[in-house]
Amino acid sequence: xxxxxxxxxxxxxxxxxxxxxxxxxxxxxxxxxxxxxxxxxxxxxxxxxxxxxxxxxxxxxxxxxxxxxxxxxxxxxxxxxxxxxxxxxxxxxxxxxxxxxxxxxxxxxxxxxxxxxxxxxxxxxxxxxxxxxxxxxxxxxxxxxxxxxxxxxxxxxxxxxxxxxxxxxxxxxxxxxxxxxxxxxxxxxxxxxxxxxxxxxxxx
Amino acid sequence: xxxxxxxxxxxxxxxxxxxxxxxxxxxxxxxxxxxxxxxxxxxxxxxxxxxxxxxxxxxxxxxxxxxxxxxxxxxxxxxxxxxxxxxxxxxxxxxxxxxxxxxxxxxxxxxxxxxxxxxxxxxxxxxxxxxxxxxxxxxxxxxxxxxxxxxxxxxxxxxxxxxxxxxxxxxxxxxxxxxxxxxxxxxxxxxxxxxxxxxxxxxx
Amino acid sequence: xxxxxxxxxxxxxxxxxxxxxxxxxxxxxxxxxxxxxxxxxxxxxxxxxxxxxxxxxxxxxxxxxxxxxxxxxxxxxxxxxxxxxxxxxxxxxxxxxxxxxxxxxxxxxxxxxxxxxxxxxxxxxxxxxxxxxxxxxxxxxxxxxxxxxxxxxxxxxxxxxxxxxxxxxxxxxxxxxxxxxxxxxxxxxxxxxxxxxxxxxxxx
Amino acid sequence: xxxxxxxxxxxxxxxxxxxxxxxxxxxxxxxxxxxxxxxxxxxxxxxxxxxxxxxxxxxxxxxxxxxxxxxxxxxxxxxxxxxxxxxxxxxxxxxxxxxxxxxxxxxxxxxxxxxxxxxxxxxxxxxxxxxxxxxxxxxxxxxxxxxxxxxxxxxxxxxxxxxxxxxxxxxxxxxxxxxxxxxxxxxxxxxxxxxxxxxxxxxx
Numbered sequence: 001x002x003x004x005x006x007x008x009x010x011x012x013x014x015x016x017x018x019x020x021x022x023x024x025x026x027x028x029x030x031x032x033x034x035x036x037x038x039x040x041x042x043x044x045x046x047x048x049x050x051x052x053x054x055x056x057x058x059x060x061x062x063x064x065x066x067x068x069x070x071x072x073x074x075x076x077x078x079x080x081x082x083x084x085x086x087x088x089x090x091x092x093x094x095x096x097x098x099x100x101x102x103x104x105x106x107x108x109x110x111x112x113x114x115x116x117x118x119x120x121x122x123x124x125x126x127x128x129x130x131x132x133x134x135x136x137x138x139x140x141x142x143x144x145x146x147x148x149x150x151x152x153x154x155x156x157x158x159x160x161x162x163x164x165x166x167x168x169x170x171x172x173x174x175x176x177x178x179x180x181x182x183x184x185x186x187x188x189x190x191x192x193x194x195x196x197x198x199x200x201x202x203x204x
Numbered sequence: 205x206x207x208x209x210x211x212x213x214x215x216x217x218x219x220x221x222x223x224x225x226x227x228x229x230x231x232x233x234x235x236x237x238x239x240x241x242x243x244x245x246x247x248x249x250x251x252x253x254x255x256x257x258x259x260x261x262x263x264x265x266x267x268x269x270x271x272x273x274x275x276x277x278x279x280x281x282x283x284x285x286x287x288x289x290x291x292x293x294x295x296x297x298x299x300x301x302x303x304x305x306x307x308x309x310x311x312x313x314x315x316x317x318x319x320x321x322x323x324x325x326x327x328x329x330x331x332x333x334x335x336x337x338x339x340x341x342x343x344x345x346x347x348x349x350x351x352x353x354x355x356x357x358x359x360x361x362x363x364x365x366x367x368x369x370x371x372x373x374x375x376x377x378x379x380x381x382x383x384x385x386x387x388x389x390x391x392x393x394x395x396x397x398x399x400x401x402x403x404x405x406x407x408x
Numbered sequence: 409x410x411x412x413x414x415x416x417x418x419x420x421x422x423x424x425x426x427x428x429x430x431x432x433x434x435x436x437x438x439x440x441x442x443x444x445x446x447x448x449x450x451x452x453x454x455x456x457x458x459x460x461x462x463x464x465x466x467x468x469x470x471x472x473x474x475x476x477x478x479x480x481x482x483x484x485x486x487x488x489x490x491x492x493x494x495x496x497x498x499x500x501x502x503x504x505x506x507x508x509x510x511x512x513x514x515x516x517x518x519x520x521x522x523x524x525x526x527x528x529x530x531x532x533x534x535x536x537x538x539x540x541x542x543x544x545x546x547x548x549x550x551x552x553x554x555x556x557x558x559x560x561x562x563x564x565x566x567x568x569x570x571x572x573x574x575x576x577x578x579x580x581x582x583x584x585x586x587x588x589x590x591x592x593x594x595x596x597x598x599x600x601x602x603x604x605x606x607x608x609x610x611x612x
Numbered sequence: 613x614x615x616x617x618x619x620x621x622x623x624x625x626x627x628x629x630x631x632x633x634x635x636x637x638x639x640x641x642x643x644x645x646x647x648x649x650x651x652x653x654x655x656x657x658x659x660x661x662x663x664x665x666x667x668x669x670x671x672x673x674x675x676x677x678x679x680x681x682x683x684x685x686x687x688x689x690x691x692x693x694x695x696x697x698x699x700x701x702x703x704x705x706x707x708x709x710x711x712x713x714x715x716x717x718x719x720x721x722x723x724x725x726x727x728x729x730x731x732x733x734x735x736x737x738x739x740x741x742x743x744x745x746x747x748x749x750x751x752x753x754x755x756x757x758x759x760x761x762x763x764x765x766x767x768x769x770x771x772x773x774x775x776x777x778x779x780x781x782x783x784x785x786x787x788x789x790x791x792x793x794x795x796x797x798x799x800x801x802x803x804x805x806x807x808x809x810x811x812x813x814x815x816x
Contacts, residue, residue: 322453
């Protein structure tokens with residue numbers, strides 16, 4: 001392959017990546033929409049303070065999802081750095097992943113709204129299950145990319161490929177375990193999510 | 205034309221393309237807005253599960269539109285790759301197309317909300333008719349671009365032009381057929397959309 | 409000034425321009441939000457068809473604003489092409505202009521909702537007055553840029569400057585006339601907007 | 613370090629910066645969402661005029677937040693111009709900052725809605741306190757960046773570092789003072805915000 005066409009193909013990857021970045025960026029910013037406070041009855045400083053504080057599950061869900069999408073964005077970027085081109089398999093699996101990312105505000109909203117109700121378990125199962133789907137999306141994207149040697153840049157080593165496969169598997173397994181915990185103890189599941197981040201940030 | 209001015213004009217095309225990409229990207233992410241679940245009466249895990257599952261037409265409409273807009277984005281990109289500049293005709297027809305793309309959340313929402321009601325036929329006619337308009341927008345954009353030789357880059361061959369014209373026509377005809385089916389059998393029309401994607405992804 | 413620093417300054421302009429493009433792009437796509445249809449009472453195909461058709465003032469307002477923002481974007485781009493750097497004056501007046509552009513969905517919504525009510529005149533005055541403000545914003549941006557020679561690139565001629573000043577003045581005057589008409593005949597004012605576009609597209 | 617790898621690292625910074633720009637851009641444009649007017653009872657030109665005018669606190673909150681986020685964007689840009697790479701510390705603190713920026717529509721909405729009610733003090737405390745958090749976010753980002761020499765480009769002088777530290781500290785202190793005033797006199801606190809901008813624009 002001539003050098004020119006390689007540059008041309010990398011430009012193609014860049015375009016897919018820019019579009020994906022846009023979806024990540026908008027999804028993460030849209031999380032804040034609909035967060036607001038309403039007061040029924042007398043409006044006083046005290047009532048407004050209480051109303052603002054009572055919304056803490058919404059804030060918590062916002063923070064959890066913001067960090068999750070940000071980590072997903074970083075992970076997405078690490079993958080794309082290795083891609084030399086975007087073939088059909090990559091475009092389709094990437095599209096699937098973006099479809100999930102763009103809908104993150106939905107499970108987030110559901111978690112925030114039902115965290116303090118008797119629907120807590122269902123909300124947590126839905127939320128953690130949704131991130132199992134996202135891990136699966138990443139796994140598929142990596143599968144589509146790594147199955148053909150031409151999809152990866154020349155400087156990607158066999159060790160890097162192995163490591164990435166392991167990383168994606170670990171992510172999927174961790175999210176599945178958290179999902180399983182949600183059926184028994186929702187709060188523990190959410191706490192485990194938090195532990196996973198700290199690990200992620202410190203070691204990856 | 206000097207080489208410098210060609211680069212300059214291509215920069216212009218890039219700018220129009222970047223703006224268009226932004227509209228595609230935001231439109232596709234905005235599809236998720238307003239997707240949410242509300243519970244009236246007792247909040248229980250069971251009630252929330254049912255409420256979440258009962259929203260499946262909304263999810264289906266989301267998936268259909270996400271894929272449609274993504275395919276439209278890929279199609280848009282293939283066209284712009286051939287343009288060497290953006291003259292008035294291209295800018296106007298492209299603006300028209302973007303106006304339609306940005307409004308896709310509206311027919312999507314309508315389809316999702318009325319899929320299981322007695323308004324199914326109208327909702328499907330509206331939805332499939334909307335995508336006929338989008339195909340028409342693409343056809344017009346390609347007409348505006350291909351009628352002048354200077355609008356296309358030097359390496360675009362006559363065969364490529366012919367092929368693109370055929371592709372745009374086929375897209376328009378397919379969408380019109382699906383639209384026609386919606387008047388008789390809405391579910392069949394939606395199923396045909398799905399078949400068209402598979403064809404699209406496998407052969408184009 | 410060394411060539412290096414000129415390139416560096418142009419990169420600065422580019423960044424402001426990219427940010428502005430983003431605001432234009434998001435504002436234009438957000439116009440579609442909240443466009444939707446609700447049915448109270450029996451849901452039938454006929455009722456949904458009527459409900460969809462009855463929303464035409466909303467669609468009209470959407471189309472008018474989409475075209476207006478798109479034309480504003482093209483105008484913004486023509487100005488920035490002439491800027492060699494973004495000094496404080498340009499940044500402030502550009503910020504002011506973006507503040508107005510980002511809020512266009514508000515007068516648009518108001519126009520669409522009240523077009524067929526007895527609030528038509530107020531809605532049209534608000535809408536057309538809002539675009540007088542936007543013209544004013546453009547005029548200020550151009551004033552801030554053109555008052556210093558260093559703000560413009562070397563290849564901008566005195567004739568170009570004169571022409572741009574005239575263009576911005578004409579835009580401001582046209583919008584003010586349309587605004588004035590809105591007090592007497594709202595529909596005529598909206599029709600004049602349309603005539604102005606056609607002129608704009610054909611001659612500029 | 614080879615020249616190639618430095619260019620490579622700067623490209624990394626650019627990506628983080630582009631993503632951040634996107635969040636700033638979307639957050640600022642989303643401020644306009646939900647701004648609208650509703651009429652209950654008879655719709656007349658007079659009633660609509662009154663309804664539009666009565667919303668002035670919403671407009672005021674919009675303007676204040678728009679300017680604040682724009683200034684924050686400019687400040688963010690000045691910082692990133694000095695960064696030669698984005699290490700973990702920068703990525704984490706920058707993510708924290710973006711999480712706050714993306715949620716600015718929430719305190720803005722709260723301020724606008726409760727400005728003319730008996731909840732004014734709480735709304736102002738919330739709003740000004742939120743911008744203390746944002747200043748803190750900036751301070752942390754600068755701390756994470758400046759503690760390692762490799763994080764900054766070669767041409768950043770010791771004086772520039774000192775000046776930036778001072779700037780960030782002054783910003784934090786000013787916002788804290790405004791926040792303190794909100795407890796006693798909310799209107800004075802908002803007026804002080806305004807004074808701070810003018811200072812910012814004229815001297816920085």
